Amino acid sequence: MSLMDKPKTDFYKEYVSIKDFLFYVAFTQKETVSDVASWLLYNAFSKDITSYEIDRHYRVFKGKIKSGADKNIERFFEQITFDGYHAYHAYVCFIRDKEDGIDSSHWKDSFINEDYYKLVYSNFYLNKAELYELDYIKGLNLNFDQASDYIYHTYSCDGIDATVKPEGVSSGTGWHPITLQQKKINLAKERDKDVPQPKLSLETLNKAIDLIASMPNEIPQKEALTKTINEEVSSRSQDKKLIAMLAILLAQKSNVFQVGNRPNATQINEAIVNLAQQELQVIDDDMFGLKGNTAKISNAIKEYSHIIKNKLKDEL
Numbered sequence: 001m002s003l004m005d006k007p008k009t010d011f012y013k014e015y016v017s018i019k020d021f022l023f024y025v026a027f028t029q030k031e032t033v034s035d036v037a038s039w040l041l042y043n044a045f046s047k048d049i050t051s052y053e054i055d056r057h058y059r060v061f062k063g064k065i066k067s068g069a070d071k072n073i074e075r076f077f078e079q080i081t082f083d084g085y086h087a088y089h090a091y092v093c094f095i096r097d098k099e100d101g102i103d104s105s106h107w108k109d110s111f112i113n114e115d116y117y118k119l120v121y122s123n124f125y126l127n128k129a130e131l132y133e134l135d136y137i138k139g140l141n142l143n144f145d146q147a148s149d150y151i152y153h154t155y156s157c158d159g160i161d162a163t164v165k166p167e168g169v170s171s172g173t174g175w176h177p178i179t180l181q182q183k184k185i186n187l188a189k190e191r192d193k194d195v196p197q198p199k200l201s202l203e204t205l206n207k208a209i210d211l212i213a214s215m216p217n218e219i220p221q222k223e224a225l226t227k228t229i230n231e232e233v234s235s236r237s238q239d240k241k242l243i244a245m246l247a248i249l250l251a252q253k254s255n256v257f258q259v260g261n262r263p264n265a266t267q268i269n270e271a272i273v274n275l276a277q278q279e280l281q282v283i284d285d286d287m288f289g290l291k292g293n294t295a296k297i298s299n300a301i302k303e304y305s306h307i308i309k310n311k312l313k314d315e316l
Contacts, residue, residue, distance in 0.1 A: 007058040015052060015060075015125040016144045018076065019173070022085070023160050024147035029140065032158035033085035037077040043136045046073040051124040063124055075120040084158035087111040089175055095119060110156065110177055155180045208249045212242060244304035247297055265298035 016024075026036045040046075051063030051072035063072040079088045090110035097104035111117065128144045131137050150162035153174035161180060165172070176183065247263035250271070257267050276282040 004058070011054065011058050011060070012148065013145075014128060016128055016131075016147050017125050018051070018073070018122060020147040020152075021126055021131075021144065022080075023152040023154075023162070023173075024144065024150070025140065025142065026160040027150070027152065027162045028142060033154070033160060034081045034083075034158050037081050037085075041077055041081070043134075045134075046070045046077070048134055049073065049126060049130055052127060053121075053124050072121055072124045076122045076124075079117060079120055082116065083112055086154045086156055086158050086175070088117060089154065091117045092119065093175075155183065157181070204249065204253065208242075208246045211249060212245045240300040241304050243297055243300035247301050263297075263301055265294045265301065268297055269294045 022033050022036055025031070026033045029036070031039075046069040049070060050065070051070045053061045053063060053072075055061075063070050065071070082088070087110055090107045091114060094104045094107035094111070094114065097107065108114075131144060149165060151165050151169070151172040151174065152160055152162045153176060154160060155176050155178060157179040159180040161183075178186075247257075247265065247268055250257040250268055251263040257264050257271070259267075
């Protein structure tokens with residue numbers, strides 16, 4: 001154990017970095033970083049709390065106070081509440097790479113205009129004991145000893161998620177030019193690749209036809225066109241009804257063909273194409289009309305969902 005191990009350990013027991021603090025609150029409260037900073041400023045955080053800076057010898061110094069407010073907090077929060085921490089971080093990286101002579105153009109798409117920002121000091125710390133004394137912080141029921149246990153990931157929506165740091169990793173932050181929602185969609189797509197796709201069969205098609213045949217002819221009312229219940233159903237309406245019933249039947253058979261509580265038009269269209277190309281070995285010239293039908297399937301489901309909602313609502 002070296003002589004400086006104790007000063008370093010003691011420091012991190014008492015203090016939390018401003019970024020770990022903000023990210024931890026945003027992550028646990030499911031808020032954006034900029035909203036956390038705005039909420040703190042609303043509660044006069046910069047007047048209630050003092051920032052602390054350290055040198056390489058782990059000597060601690062108080063941040064500058066002006067007009068009763070901590071300037072480190074005021075200046076940093078002003079930057080990250082303008083268009084979010086995610087955008088400000090992109091600006092900082094843009095300036096860094098630019099000054100180092102590295103191509104920095106890829107950062108520019110992630111912030112509005114470099115003239116709107118300025119570099120401010122952000123490597124300061126907060127005293128944990130002082131944080132716990134604030135009623136609005138105390139109400140969050142957070143343990144700031146855990147704030148440094150994570151690798152935080154920031155997204156273009158200014159949202160945060162986090163992963164526990166592997167053993168031996170002291171720090172790390174991920175920056176992603178997508179939203180958290182897009183990340184979830186991407187993960188779902190990756191999971192779906194490993195899920196075997198159910199195959200359409202003649203038995204399934206026959207069941208669908210039997211189900212349709214057992215149902216009364218009904219046409220949803222249109223604003224621009226009224227039809228009576230006994231009027232002959234057009235060929236196109238029958239096709240849409242058939243598509244809707246097939247989609248419902250497939251959704252009943254497998255969760256892969258469901259999204260929420262309705263049929264998944266995208267997965268159904270992919271299964272049809274796979275059936276034609278892989279199982280039935282339909283030649284390319286005869287594939288016309290079998291690809292790109294996601295919108296048609298989706299519209300058919302919407303138009304005819306009223307027919308089967310009472311009968312199938314407990315099954316989907």
